[in-house]
Amino acid sequence: MKKLLSLMTALILILVLAACGATEDSEQDNEEVTDNEETTGESEDTSWTEVEESGKLVVGTSGTYAPITYYNESNELTGFEVELVKEVADKLGLEIEFNTMDFDGILPSLRNGQIDVAAHDFAITEERKETFDFVIPHKYSYGSVVVRAEDADRFSDANDLEGVDVALGSLTSNYAIFADNIGANGTAYDGGTEAILRDVMNGNTDAYLNDRLVLQRTLDEFGDDRLVVADQVKYHATESAMAVLKGNTALKEKLDEAVQELIEDGTVARLSEEFLGEDVSEPVDEAEVVGLDGE
Numbered sequence: 001m002k003k004l005l006s007l008m009t010a011l012i013l014i015l016v017l018a019a020c021g022a023t024e025d026s027e028q029d030n031e032e033v034t035d036n037e038e039t040t041g042e043s044e045d046t047s048w049t050e051v052e053e054s055g056k057l058v059v060g061t062s063g064t065y066a067p068i069t070y071y072n073e074s075n076e077l078t079g080f081e082v083e084l085v086k087e088v089a090d091k092l093g094l095e096i097e098f099n100t101m102d103f104d105g106i107l108p109s110l111r112n113g114q115i116d117v118a119a120h121d122f123a124i125t126e127e128r129k130e131t132f133d134f135v136i137p138h139k140y141s142y143g144s145v146v147v148r149a150e151d152a153d154r155f156s157d158a159n160d161l162e163g164v165d166v167a168l169g170s171l172t173s174n175y176a177i178f179a180d181n182i183g184a185n186g187t188a189y190d191g192g193t194e195a196i197l198r199d200v201m202n203g204n205t206d207a208y209l210n211d212r213l214v215l216q217r218t219l220d221e222f223g224d225d226r227l228v229v230a231d232q233v234k235y236h237a238t239e240s241a242m243a244v245l246k247g248n249t250a251l252k253e254k255l256d257e258a259v260q261e262l263i264e265d266g267t268v269a270r271l272s273e274e275f276l277g278e279d280v281s282e283p284v285d286e287a288e289v290v291g292l293d294g295e
Contacts, residue, residue, distance in 0.1 A: 061081070103173070113245070133245070138263065182294040217277060
């Protein structure tokens with residue numbers, strides 16, 4: 001009986017020691033995992049090193065939004081932002097590859113990693129900042145409208161667009177958002193600006209909403225004095241910038257540095273005067289500009 005008790009006691013002692021050993025090993029393993037996690041931290045941002053190693057910056061734009069991005073008579077992609085991003089790539093010692101696509105597909109392509117940068121006069125908004133990071137602004141402007149010359153006095157400010165039939169380049173643009181907020185009746189066109197301008201001129205719609213500088217250059221090229229920009233209509237003051245995917249901080253910082261240098265050496269002013277008719281590198285006075293929300 002005594003021998004049996006001794007054997008049982010020894011067995012229990014062995015099991016207790018084994019359990020303690022397993023617990024210590026488990027605690028030690030957990031400590032090692034914790035130490036490794038603390039050492040590693042968040043995943044490394046390789047957005048710049050990947051671009052640098054490839055030697056190429058992939059940029060998304062439409063090629064259909066003159067004078068920001070369009071194909072000239074020689075079928076070469078050019079425009080204010082196209083030429084600016086070429087200068088940026090040159091500053092960074094990179095080749096550049098443009099992927100042209102519909103406007104509505106540019107930001108989704110950036111989100112999906114198909115392009116490195118979106119360059120299409122994108123205004124910085126709180127909604128977009130939830131998904132994307134923006135390079136420092138290179139263009140300041142606001143929206144206006146093209147109307148028939150005979151109707152120029154009909155619109156004393158942006159609030160007079162309420163209930164008006166207006167043309168839009170896209171239903172996802174900020175101009176479409178503003179039209180909805182102000183109570184205008186917006187229709188999107190996919191046939192280019194010439195179709196829009198002819199519909200305004202013929203009375204099929206009453207106004208065309210877009211950036212004031214883009215509108216004026218578009219009218220200059222269209223060459224018909226039956227249409228004018230209603231200068232007194234001012235809405236949605238904008239800061240436009242190139243966009244990168246949120247979290248690609250290293251790439252954004254490199255782009256920031258390049259754009260800042262191009263602002264300081266006058267390149268941005270020169271390009272904007274060439275394509276837009278004036279220097280757009282300085283903020284506008286927002287005192288008379290109606291907000292995107294219509295207020």
